[in-house]
Amino acid sequence: MNWQHLWIDVNLACMTEQADQPYGVIEDGAVAIEDGKIAWVGKRSELPEFDQHKVAIHRGNSGWMTPGLIDCHTHLVFGGDRAKEFEQRLQGVSYETIAKQGGGIRSTVAATRAADEQTLFDSGRKRLNALMREGVTQVEIKSGYGLDLENEVKQLQVARYLGEVHPIGVSTTCLAAHALPPEYADQPDAYVNLVCDSILPKVSELDLADAVDVFCEGIGFDLSQSEKVLRKAVELGLKPKMHAEQLSNLGGSALAAELGALSVDHIEFLDENGVKALAKSGTVAVLLPGAFYFLRETQLPPLDALREHGVPMAIASDFNPGSSPICSLKLMLNMACTLFSMTPEEALAGVTRHAAKALGLEQQMGQIKAGMQADLALWDIQHPSELSYSYGVNPLQALMIQGKLQQI
Numbered sequence: 001m002n003w004q005h006l007w008i009d010v011n012l013a014c015m016t017e018q019a020d021q022p023y024g025v026i027e028d029g030a031v032a033i034e035d036g037k038i039a040w041v042g043k044r045s046e047l048p049e050f051d052q053h054k055v056a057i058h059r060g061n062s063g064w065m066t067p068g069l070i071d072c073h074t075h076l077v078f079g080g081d082r083a084k085e086f087e088q089r090l091q092g093v094s095y096e097t098i099a100k101q102g103g104g105i106r107s108t109v110a111a112t113r114a115a116d117e118q119t120l121f122d123s124g125r126k127r128l129n130a131l132m133r134e135g136v137t138q139v140e141i142k143s144g145y146g147l148d149l150e151n152e153v154k155q156l157q158v159a160r161y162l163g164e165v166h167p168i169g170v171s172t173t174c175l176a177a178h179a180l181p182p183e184y185a186d187q188p189d190a191y192v193n194l195v196c197d198s199i200l201p202k203v204s205e206l207d208l209a210d211a212v213d214v215f216c217e218g219i220g221f222d223l224s225q226s227e228k229v230l231r232k233a234v235e236l237g238l239k240p241k242m243h244a245e246q247l248s249n250l251g252g253s254a255l256a257a258e259l260g261a262l263s264v265d266h267i268e269f270l271d272e273n274g275v276k277a278l279a280k281s282g283t284v285a286v287l288l289p290g291a292f293y294f295l296r297e298t299q300l301p302p303l304d305a306l307r308e309h310g311v312p313m314a315i316a317s318d319f320n321p322g323s324s325p326i327c328s329l330k331l332m333l334n335m336a337c338t339l340f341s342m343t344p345e346e347a348l349a350g351v352t353r354h355a356a357k358a359l360g361l362e363q364q365m366g367q368i369k370a371g372m373q374a375d376l377a378l379w380d381i382q383h384p385s386e387l388s389y390s391y392g393v394n395p396l397q398a399l400m401i402q403g404k405l406q407q408i
């Protein structure tokens, strides 16, 4: 035993899956950390003997400790903003109409192509800082605003570099199939060929992505185009993901599940057959209340069916300039409850255990459990449900990422 840190005087919401114990609670618990990992967790009264002179002992002031929060779906490396389109939408123009008129994702593509790496890095770092101040320890970042080889690579390199220099862990996803770039307007199949024959192989060769995503939608790519992209991903050894059933039901989720996708995301229009397909494959349903809220959607994701079939549900910010310019995972906890009628416990599992699974990292993080990465958030609250309940006064007291205390 060579513990470096020990937390005591804390209540633990371990977020382990225990039918009889909501939140996986251990009251008056202790957590020991060795080499960046959780070495021991349990009741303080059951702590084994340890050498008090060699261990930094931290007191939690009777607060609550949770796993570090995981934002498993963001587009946080981008140039420009879309405030003008926000004004248009408030005057009644729809998100889809703006996209069809060449705005939407395409306007962010123009701004991202024009931005240099330093600019993208600086704004990306600020956004990661904002997430970290609210207890986030792992973030997924998608490309998808480059839409050509050079700029998809640029976006992913910035995301990878953020992961190297920022304390937050970064998972990267290539979303080259996000929209048609202007130079391929009306040639979706030719663009899909570029993605499959050039962009994905290069991204894989440079090890720039952990997963591949596709926007399967009327304003994105149809089923057979999406299938082609995800099959190429599988061939390259990259895990598929999909933006599916956000604005309509194309059957993308069932396809993604069949291809072994880590997650399908948005899924407001998902039907029961789709839910069954997810349950069968163990694909995570990632719910994005920020986009639902910001686009003033009315079609709710099929919560009851997802629960009934035992599909793991994650919650993420979807932070992006068009449909969810809200850089707060903590606020998403509240929105998941108020907008989607999730319970505070489901919401917290959605940004911990299930979010880890949506990134294929469920063996490494998302629970307070021996052997997992020591990503731990300490909160000044009386009960874990408060994390979903209130917003605005930041209750985060301390944050550890891989066993290192962070400045917050």
Ligand code: NIG
Binding pocket: 075, 104, 105, 108, 215, 243, 246, 291, 318, 320, 321, 322, 323, 324
């Ligand atoms: O997750 N649905 C597609 N992609 C993003 C929106 C991107 C944008 O509007 O810039 C989303 O909502």
Ligand code: FE
Binding pocket: 073, 074, 075, 243, 318, 320
């Ligand atoms: Fe998204």
